[in-house]
Amino acid sequence: MIPTGAYAEVVNNSNITGGTWDLSFTVLPKPSNVEIYGVQLSIPPHANGTAPVADWSNHTTTAYDTGTGTDAWWVISKTSTTYAHTSTYSNASRMMIVYEYQGTPFNVTNMYPILTAGNNSSFPDIFTTSFVSLANISGKTRLTVSVSRIDFIGSNGSNNSNWTGTFLLNLLLARKLY
Known part of the structure; x- marks a missing residue:
């Protein structure tokens, strides 16, 4: 058919x-009832890695912003949580990242984000991403995500699971119109 x-x-x-x-x-x-927007954002290095990049808030670091002009995304803040590995539990290294779109705010009604992490580096790191929130705040669209390294927890000599490279966040926003 x-x-x-x-x-x-x-x-x-x-x-x-x-x-x-x-x-x-x-x-x-x-489908005529769906709007789609896609972009690739940067996942900054962890604040507790062997080559750390300190956490920040209020867009005090611009090195991990992506795009240009009105199609730019800024990393407003990142908050790192180091791994924890004991005889009774293991917690993966993770970060909470807030991205802010610099163009006209999206209509976030019935908008659904799809997130995947990418790795175009020589590092073997594997990540998972979780959606936290998507909202219009002070005339800008803000996306908050949680990113975690999942290929190992802890340290192995000079290598630890608090990543030091810059990785990729693939974002697809789909909005159902009716």
């Missing part, structure tokens, strides 16, 4: 007697 607005290409593969029919590709229509 091909839904309304979609199409498919069917080709005859005549490699054998009588040929066979192959589905070459299909295209589904973009």
Whole structure:
């Protein structure tokens, strides 16, 4: 079944007697009731790593801002929590990060963020991200996320789970219109 607005290409593969029919590709229509915005943001280094970058608030550090002009995202604050590893429990290294969009605020009604962490470095670090909040505050859209390193907890010689590299946060905002 091909839904309304979609199409498919069917080709005859005549490699054998009588040929066979192959589905070459299909295209589904973009839903008309959804707006989508995507961007890649920076995850700053942890404040307790072997090469630490101190936590900040009120946008006192600009090194991890992304984009330009009205399509820029600022890292307003980051708060690091170091790992904890005892004989009875383990807590992963994590950070709470507040990003602020510098363009016209998004209409956040019925808006749903999808987050994934990326790693384009030579480091083996693996992260998970959690959505905390998305709100318009003082004429700007603010996104708060929690990021945690999950590939190991604790320290291994001079290496520890408080990361020192800059990693990627892939953000997709989808807003249902009706």
